[in-house]
């Protein structure tokens with residue numbers, strides 16, 4: 001342990017159902033169990049593979065492959081028409097199980113989701129126990145197996161869920177991350193597609209260790225803004241947040257006075273009150289904010305707003321007072337004021353209010 005290393009404290013779970021559509025078909029039609037099965041296409045071999053059972057994967061059949069190619073590789077393949085309505089229903093059951101653990105869920109598709117479980121007390125606070133609980137609940141309620149990846153960011157959690165598939169779990173801890181990333185082929189990094197991989201190979205980069213050796217400036221020159229992201233993930237930094245669907249855009253509170261106000265102290269007290277109210281709402285929803293906005297409406301109904309954004313978050317109601325004072329000083333005072341409001345935006349789950357992580361530097 002070096003003292004320059006800040007322990008990264010996010011806990012992310014990636015849940016990925018095993019051969020989802022194919023497994024639902026095998027669950028509902030026992031005669032399909034143990035068979036090389038493709039969901040999608042038609043018996044004449046037209047169309048594309050939407051999902052492949054593990055039995056047919058042994059022949060090299062993969063999703064997105066043409067059904068013609070699938071039959072060429074596995075002549076005994078059975079094609080099954082997709083039943084998306086059923087998959088959607090199962091998916092929503094799985095979502096409900098996840099919601100019993102946390103509201104911070106980001107679905108990627110019907111069969112995949114990220115969960116941010118940072119700071120949760122359940123299951124002794126262990127993300128691994130939580131992931132295994134999810135897998136057990138999913139199996140019990142749907143009859144289907146899921147694999148899980150546990151790590152401190154999205155990229156590593158997603159890669160981890162693939163390691164012990166099917167019906168497995170893998171954990172990548174901060175201590176494991178450097179070695180793990182070093183040996184990882186660049187094709188496996190988030191956001192590095194075929195074209196980017198080709199350019200990187202031309203630059204002599206084929207593994208995470210190679211990528212880490214490139215200076216950020218080189219990557220920026222070569223790939224623009226994405227280059228910075230590649231540099232970050234090579235160093236185990238992936239700050240992308242788990243974005244749940246019901247994300248609030250902003251939370252605020254405002255009040256209109258019975259009589260217009262002109263007194264600084266009174267106005268400041270009113271602003272603090274709105275701030276504290278907005279802050280309470282935000283805390284109840286387990287959110288934090290990076291941006292604060294002060295709104296003022298004048299006696300003639302014209303209005304003005306002033307905002308400030310912090311790179312760290314507003315963590316306490318009182319800490320916002322300082323910024324509100326500054327914003328208030330910036331408000332022209334040519335007329336009495338009839339309304340003040342405070343709004344928080346750039347919201348994120350409260351569990352993600354963490355120090356910048358510095359790994360292997």
Ligand SMILES: [Mg+2]
Pocket residue numbers: 016017018019020111112
């Ligand atoms: Mg899957």
